[in-house]
Amino acid sequence: MMEHYKAAMLLSGAGDALGYRNQLWEYNSSGPAIHKVSVGATEKKKRHNKDVLHRRAMHLPYFLYQGRKPGPSSILGVSQLKPGQEGGYRVKYNPHGAGCGAAMRSMCIGLRYPKPDQLLSLVAVAVETSRMTHPHPTGFLGGVASALFASYAVQRRPITTWGLGLINEACPIAKSFVQSQGYAVEETERDWSYFCDKWQWYLDLRGLSNGVGPVIWPSSYGPAERDEAYKSFSWSGWGGSSGHDAPMIALDALLGAGPDWEELMSRGAFHGVWNCSIEPNLAQRRDY
Secondary structure, three states, X not given: OHHHHHHHHHHHHHHHHHHHOOOOOOOOOOHHHHXXXXXXXXXXXXXXXXXXXXXXXXXXXXXXXXXXXXXXHHHHHXXXXXXXXXXXXXXXXXXXXXXXXXXXXXXXXXXXXXXXXXXXXXXXXXXXXXXXXXXXXXXXXXXXXXXXXXXXXXXXXXXXXXXXXXXXXXXXXXXXXXXXXXXOHHHHHHOOHHHHHHHHHXXXXXXXXXXXXXXXXXXXXXXXXXXXXHHHHOOOOOOOOEOOHHHHHHHHHHHHHOXXXXXXXXXXXXXXXXXXHOHHHOOOOOOO
16 A cells, blocks of 8 residues: 555656646647647656656645745735644635645645545545635635545545545535634635536536446547647636646546556646646546
């Protein structure tokens, strides 16, 4: 099991390095153009891994890394934290705090709480750590999704059930937990529905509403078509930039790639939406 955990961390860092490409691809909006450059990239990373390993540290202090370009919600949230003070982990509700930052860093929570009977703890920790920077439910539920999917991978739970488990099992627990804490309840309930509604839309689109499948794919789903599909997943046309669609795109890539590493990178890293938000979730392979 320890080897699997190490592999998950390494693959997450490798995916981040490949998709980010020293910032060259972070805002590149053309998947086909990225694919022209990316041929052989995965093979090169296998041979030259020195520039990949340090990125594992991104799971915890990613906002401290020079050149990593933390988002405005992360910057604002961290600036409001008061370590050592009672309630110092609470930040003011931010109606714009719906970005992907919490989803990017939460995989390890699923590794800490991998068992089905630990779901309550997984959700509670994911919610509270995510709300430190992303108090909007679309943001912090992205953290729940990332942690949950890592847990499901450890459990060898069928990947076709992951989305259903998120909206039917984890999200209700998250909502009850938020209500029990008495913090920003009114604002959170007001903004709650988008995340679950969009995920239900995705499950309907892929034929996974019952968690069984088979997965429904478009007749043509190459790099250009995936760019358009990923944009349709998004809040406002910037695919992968929000808490709901970063793990959604990662799951879409996992469903389509199966055990094929290069295909997983093609779908999950080499695309024209926000690359560096997706790859930290890609270590949750079905052959985990």
